[in-house]
Amino acid sequence: MSKRILIADDEQxxxxxxEFLLRREGFEVLVAGDGEEALAKVRGERPDLVLLDxxxxxxxxxxxxxxxxxxxxxxxxxxxxxxxxxRDTEVSKGLGLGADGYMTKPFSxxxxxxxxxxxxxx
Amino acid sequence: xxxxxxxxxxxxxxxxxxxALIVATAGLMLAGEPGASGSGRSPEExxxxxxxxxxxxxxxxxxxxxxxxxxxxxxxxxxxxxxxxTLAHIGLRVGEHGAAELHVLGQAVNQLLALREASEKDVAxxxxxxxxxxxxxxxxxxxxxxxxxxxxxxCNLDGRVLLYNQRAKQELSAGPDGGNAxxxxxxxxxYTVFDRGLIGHALERLQQAGGERPEADSRARVxxxxxxxxxxxxxxxxxxxxxxLGGGGPHHAQVGGLSITGFVLVLEDxxxxxxxxxxxxxxxxxxxxxxxxxxxxxxxxxxMLSDFSDMPSQQRDRFLxxxxxxxxxxxxxxxxxxxxxxxxxxxxxxxxxxxxxELLGVAARRIGERRSSERRALAVKTERVDEELWLRVxxxxxxxxxxxxxxxxxxxxxxxxxxxxxTRNGVLAQLDLSWLGTFMNNxxxxxxxxxxxxxxxxxxxxxxxxxxERCNGDIWFQRERVSHRAFFRTMLPAAEAPKDLPRAIIAAxxxxxxxxxxxxxxxxxxxSHELDDRPLAELSYTVxxxxxxxxxxxxxxxxxxxxxxxxxxxxxxxxxCFDQLVDPQCRLSPQSIEVHGITRELxxxxxxxxxxxxxxxxxxxxxxxxxxxAAFDMRFLQLKEQQTGVRFEQPVLDTLLLSAILHPNQxxxxxxxxxxxxxxxxxxxxxxxGDAIVTGEVFLKMLPLLSEMGIRTLREAREASQRTFHARLxx
Numbered sequence: 001m002s003k004r005i006l007i008a009d010d011e012q013x014x015x016x017x018x019e020f021l022l023r024r025e026g027f028e029v030l031v032a033g034d035g036e037e038a039l040a041k042v043r044g045e046r047p048d049l050v051l052l053d054x055x056x057x058x059x060x061x062x063x064x065x066x067x068x069x070x071x072x073x074x075x076x077x078x079x080x081x082x083x084x085x086x087r088d089t090e091v092s093k094g095l096g097l098g099a100d101g102y103m104t105k106p107f108s109x110x111x112x113x114x115x116x117x118x119x120x121x122x
Numbered sequence: 123x124x125x126x127x128x129x130x131x132x133x134x135x136x137x138x139x140x141x142a143l144i145v146a147t148a149g150l151m152l153a154g155e156p157g158a159s160g161s162g163r164s165p166e167e168x169x170x171x172x173x174x175x176x177x178x179x180x181x182x183x184x185x186x187x188x189x190x191x192x193x194x195x196x197x198x199x200x201x202x203x204x205x206x207x208t209l210a211h212i213g214l215r216v217g218e219h220g221a222a223e224l225h226v227l228g229q230a231v232n233q234l235l236a237l238r239e240a241s242e243k244d245v246a247x248x249x250x251x252x253x254x255x256x257x258x259x260x261x262x263x264x265x266x267x268x269x270x271x272x273x274x275x276x277c278n279l280d281g282r283v284l285l286y287n288q289r290a291k292q293e294l295s296a297g298p299d300g301g302n303a304x305x306x307x308x309x310x311x312x313y314t315v316f317d318r319g320l321i322g323h324a325l326e327r328l329q330q331a332g333g334e335r336p337e338a339d340s341r342a343r344v345x346x347x348x349x350x351x352x353x354x355x356x357x358x359x360x361x362x363x364x365x366x367l368g369g370g371g372p373h374h375a376q377v378g379g380l381s382i383t384g385f386v387l388v389l390e391d392x393x394x395x396x397x398x399x400x401x402x403x404x405x406x407x408x409x410x411x412x413x414x415x416x417x418x419x420x421x422x423x424x425x426m427l428s429d430f431s432d433m434p435s436q437q438r439d440r441f442l443x444x445x446x447x448x449x450x451x452x453x454x455x456x457x458x459x460x461x462x463x464x465x466x467x468x469x470x471x472x473x474x475x476x477x478x479x480e481l482l483g484v485a486a487r488r489i490g491e492r493r494s495s496e497r498r499a500l501a502v503k504t505e506r507v508d509e510e511l512w513l514r515v516x517x518x519x520x521x522x523x524x525x526x527x528x529x530x531x532x533x534x535x536x537x538x539x540x541x542x543x544x545t546r547n548g549v550l551a552q553l554d555l556s557w558l559g560t561f562m563n564n565x566x567x568x569x570x571x572x573x574x575x576x577x578x579x580x581x582x583x584x585x586x587x588x589x590x591e592r593c594n595g596d597i598w599f600q601r602e603r604v605s606h607r608a609f610f611r612t613m614l615p616a617a618e619a620p621k622d623l624p625r626a627i628i629a630a631x632x633x634x635x636x637x638x639x640x641x642x643x644x645x646x647x648x649x650s651h652e653l654d655d656r657p658l659a660e661l662s663y664t665v666x667x668x669x670x671x672x673x674x675x676x677x678x679x680x681x682x683x684x685x686x687x688x689x690x691x692x693x694x695x696x697x698x699c700f701d702q703l704v705d706p707q708c709r710l711s712p713q714s715i716e717v718h719g720i721t722r723e724l725x726x727x728x729x730x731x732x733x734x735x736x737x738x739x740x741x742x743x744x745x746x747x748x749x750x751x752a753a754f755d756m757r758f759l760q761l762k763e764q765q766t767g768v769r770f771e772q773p774v775l776d777t778l779l780l781s782a783i784l785h786p787n788q789x790x791x792x793x794x795x796x797x798x799x800x801x802x803x804x805x806x807x808x809x810x811x812g813d814a815i816v817t818g819e820v821f822l823k824m825l826p827l828l829s830e831m832g833i834r835t836l837r838e839a840r841e842a843s844q845r846t847f848h849a850r851l852x853x
Contacts, residue, residue, distance in 0.1 A: 011415060013444040017422035020437065024430060084414035105418030109425040 003120050004028040004045065008038035008064065009053035009082065014105070018051065021109055022116070035059025039067055042077060049119055052099070054083040054090070062097055069098035078119040082107075139182075146175055193221040201228060208235055212242070273359075273389035276366065281312045281321060284384065293391060294353060307698040309662045309690035311744060312387075316351055316361075324349050324363045325385070350392065358396050362388040401462070409459045416448040416455075423448075475617050478511035478544045478551060485521055486542055489528040500532045501539040508546050514617035519589035522582060526575040527555055527610055535560045551616045556609035567599030567610070590614075653746065653773060654837040658825055661836060663689040663775075664745040665818035666738075667810045668755045669718040671706050675758045680706035681731055682720055684738055685810030687818055688745065692825065694818045700741045701811045703728040718808050732766050735759070739768045746836065750793045750817045752776040773836060777817050779843040780824050783833070786846075796820050 005027045009015050015031055022029045030045055032038035034057045042050060050068070054061035061081055068074050080101040081094040091102050100119050103112060150168055197220025208214045215235065216228045267274055273290035277283055286294075286306055294306045294315050305314050312321065324347050346364035353359060365382040423444040426433075433441075482504055492499035524542075531537040543554045575582045575589075590597040595614035601607070653661065666686035672679035686700040703720065705728045715721055749755050752774050759770050781791040785799065797804045797816055800823040804816050833839050 011419065013419035013448055014415070014422055016440055016444055017419065017426050020426055020430075020433075020441075021422075084418065085411050105414040106421040107418065109422050109429070 002026055002028050003049065003122070004030065004047040005116065006030040006032060006038065006041055006045070006047040006050045008032040008035070008041075008050060008056065008061070010034055010056050011053065017109065018112070021113065025113060027116075033057075035061065035064045038064050042068060042074060043071075046074075047077065049078045049080060049116060051116075052079055052081050054081060054085065054094070062093065065094065065097045065099050080115060080119055139179075143175075143179055147172065150175070193224075197221065197224050201231075205231060212239055273387075275306070275312065275387045275389070276384060277312045277387070278384040279382070281318070283308055283310050283312055290389065293357065293359070293389065305740060307688060307690075308695055309688075314740060314743060315353065320349060320351055321363075321385075324361075328363070328365055328382075328385075350396075357391055358393040359389045360392045362390075364388075405459055405462055409455070412455055413452060416452045419448045420445050420452075475619075476513050476515060476517050477509075478513050478553075479507050479509050481513060481515070481517060481520070482507055482542050482544050482553075484517075485524045488521055488525050489540065489542075493529070496532070500528060500537070502528075503539060503541045505541050505543040507542075507544050508551075510619075511544060511546055511551050512617040512619045513551055513593075513614055515593045515595075515614060516589065519584065520593060522575060523586040523589045524555055527570065527586060530570060531557060531560075535562060546616060547613070549616055551614045553612040553614060554609045555612075556607050558608075559606055560608070562599070562601075562608055564599060571597060571599070571610075654840075655835050657834050658828065658836060658839055659692055659834075662745045663748045663818070663821070664742040664772075665689060665694075665748045665814045665821060666700075666742075666755065667749060667813035667817060668758060669720060669808070669810050670758060671708060671710055671714050673754075675754075675761050678708065679758075680704075680708055681758050681762075682706050682710070682725060683718070683810040684734060685812070685814045686738070686741060687811070687814050689748070689818055689822065692822060694815070694822060696815065699811055699814075700738060702734050702738070704734050705730050731762055735762055735766045735768045739770065742770070742772060745772060747772045747774045748777065748817065748821050749774070750777045750796075750813065750820075752778075773840065775821070775836075775839055776843060777820050777824065779846050780821070780828065780839070782846040783842050784824060784827050784831070793817065793820070800824070 005022055007015055007018050007022075007029060008031075009018075010033050019029050019031060030041055030047060032041050036058045038050065038052065038056070039059065041047070050064075052061045052064055056064075059067075061083070065079055065081065068077060068079065078101075079099045080103065081099045082103050082105060083090060083094070084105045091104075094102050101115055103115060150172055200219050201216055201224065204214070204216045208216070216231045218225045218228055267285070267287035270287055270289060273293045274285070274287050275283060275290050275294070276285040283306060286308075291306050328347050346362060348360060348362050350358060350360050364386050366384040366386060367382055423441040427438065427441050427445075486502040486504050490499050490502045528537075528540050531540060537557045537560055539557065541554075541556045543552075543556070545552050571586045574585055586597060590612055593614055595612055597610060597612045600609055600611055602609075664686050665688070666684065668681045668685075669683040670679050670681050681704050683703050684700065685702075688695045688698050703725055705725050707730060710720070710722055710725075747756075747770065753776065756770065756774060763769050777793070777796065778791045781788070781796045781799075785791075788795070788799070793813065793816060794804055796802075797820055800820055802816060802819045802823060828834070828839065833842050
């Protein structure tokens with residue numbers, strides 16, 4: 001059974017590439033355009049990994065991350081945060097809130113893929 | 123005559139006298155014996171002669187004793203009195219009395235007196251000299267302070283202002299609305315401007331700075347500290363605080379092993395610098411963070427395009443569109459940032475406003491200086507100069523560039539004379555360095571402008587072009603074939619003439635110190651603040667007066683002008699005044715206009731009482747209010763308490779009541795009459811400030827008179843005031 005990945009990002013232009021890449025690699029891909037939708041989809045669809053953008057409408061990535069980690073049912077869901085802000089303080093905040101990994105835009109798609117595989121234990 | 127001889131002589135005279143008596147008596151006795159000469163005298167006759175002789179002897183000895191008393195008892199007493207008199211009065215001398223010995227004593231005393239006078243005169247002269255030099259130093263200090271471009275405030279440990287300069291007054295006195303709130307003044311608390319905690323914290327840091335290096339030189343142990351704070355007007359100030367070191371007087375604190383008596387604040391307005399830094403930070407931030415998103419999208423799309431070249435063309439088009447859109451967005455962002463940054467760059471260098479003609483004058487002098495390596499100096503002529511033109515330039519760099527170019531012309535092309543001109547060209551200033559004849563090609567000129575400036579003895583890593591660009595200008599080489607002239611032409615942005623040129627210090631009247639400082643305040647202490655028992659002479663006063671629309675505050679008459687000045691350490695501070703017209707928001711009666719001369723037109727656009735009273739209240743902070751017929755003015759102020767929320771709870775003294783205490787038998791206690799009685803000249807009456815100043819001077823004259831009556835403290839003055847008849851008047 002293929003692993004299921006949720007891409008939560010409001011920036012369509014990056015979602016296109018990541019979605020294309022992950023599908024080509026054989027993952028099942030879901031997309032959410034804002035924080036609330038992301039939270040709902042995680043609960044409904046139970047993806048194995050969430051690629052979580054920090055800057056999103058309605059609910060930002062940190063809040064989503066915190067909400068997911070507060071739910072013991074979702075303890076197995078891995079979270080990889082993606083952000084356009086590269087400050088050290090933010091990286092440590094994301095990891096402190098329970099994210100499993102952190103990548104700063106612009107990133108190499110190869111590294112992204114490697115990180116995804118690592119988090120999914122593949 | 124020698125004393126020993128006198129003694130011998132006196133003994134001899136006394137012996138002779140006694141001998142004469144004995145001889146005479148014996149003679150008489152012998153003459154009494156019958157038979158010796160045949161003609162004897164009767165015993166009765168002999169007794170009579172004996173008695174006469176005795177009387178003569180008695181009278182003689184009485185006269186001798188009187189003379190002796192005069193010479194040796196009365197004369198010394200008289201001398202003693204005269205010596206006593208010299209104790210109290212200078213210039214007296216002791217007269218010559220009695221015996222010659224006493225004359226000698228008198229002369230000695232007189233010499234002593236002369237010596238004493240000479241030494242007193244010497245001391246007085248030295249005191250006068252010292253005072254004069256102190257006064258001179260103070261004036262010099264005041265002049266220096268007035269000229270400083272930074273604000274300087276000196277305070278004692280209570281935060282009382284001892285000294286400030288004009289600049290500080292301008293910067294710190296501006297209220298939140300830009301109006302002048304007069305927050306800074308001698309003897310005022312600095313805490314009306316700065317937060318008490320902030321100053322306290324800075325003092326603590328001074329202490330820590332001292333404590334960290336205990337073994338260092340003791341002078342270096344008390345350092346300085348800095349903080350940044352905002353004024354009531356919203357300006358950002360960087361304050362540099364350093365301690366005033368002083369002896370072990372009663373008002374000092376121990377900091378780092380040294381006693382300090384106060385502190386100096388040097389303030390710099392960093393609002394624009396800070397804004398600039400903040401702007402630049404925001405710019406960089408937005409560039410970095412704003413760039414990441416689009417760049418991420420482009421990179422991912424590009425990698426998809428190259429990694430999966432087998433994708434369908436429809437998919438490929440989508441990725442290409444992503445790249446195109448995001449690259450466009452990124453370009454726009456860069457464009458915006460670069461224009462913002464170039465604006466900012468203009469302010470990066472320390473450009474100063476300078477009168478163009480002045481710059482040209484200096485340039486001509488510097489270019490014309492003869493170098494030791496040259497036999498003769500380069501001749502410089504100044505041609506057209508626009509005297510009105512102001513520039514905003516890095517003057518040091520610009521002068522260096524001009525000198526460099528001129529000297530290179532002299533060295534490499536043997537140019538003997540260069541000319542300078544400065545003219546206005548629209549919004550730009552055109553500065554030409556020109557010369558005649560000698561040919562020079564464009565390439566050489568270009569390289570001169572691009573090379574690092576290096577002439578004999580001087581070198582700089584910058585090129586002429588660098589310097590000119592710093593000044594936001596441009597420079598190029600040009601030739602006019604017709605006139606055989608060549609020149610380097612520099613275009614620079616013209617600047618506006620600066621508005622607030624440093625003002626000259628207001629000259630103090632003779633014998634009066636400029637009122638920007640008062641070091642006597644160093645001795646003040648917060649501990650002695652029970653005002654009632656403080657001597658009147660020690661207190662600070664706000665002397666004030668109001669002009670009103672009429673005499674019935676309770677029937678709707680309103681204040682239309684408040685004027686006030688301050689008295690600190692028995693000096694009237696004319697420079698620290700409050701003078702404000704007030705829009706009464708009601709009609710002015712013609713009768714009142716006759717009194718104060720303030721017409722409706724003058725009040726248009728003036729602030730209303732709700733705005734003015736809080737400012738006036740701040741002006742009065744920590745002082746005793748003084749007014750003439752103050753009850754009247756206070757009534758107006760009190761009626762506004764509810765409306766403005768400002769309560770005037772300060773102690774109040776009334777010169778009308780004080781006059782009634784001093785001169786109970788006078789029929790009038792009008793301000794003019796009192797002023798005349800006390801010898802105060804009256805001017806500018808019936809403006810609130812004019813009356814306040816007269817009231818203040820009158821009050822100062824009253825202080826010593828009250829003191830003679832035993833009224834020395836505030837409590838005594840208030841109690842005496844209450845007892846006088848006029849106190850019962852109510853408005």
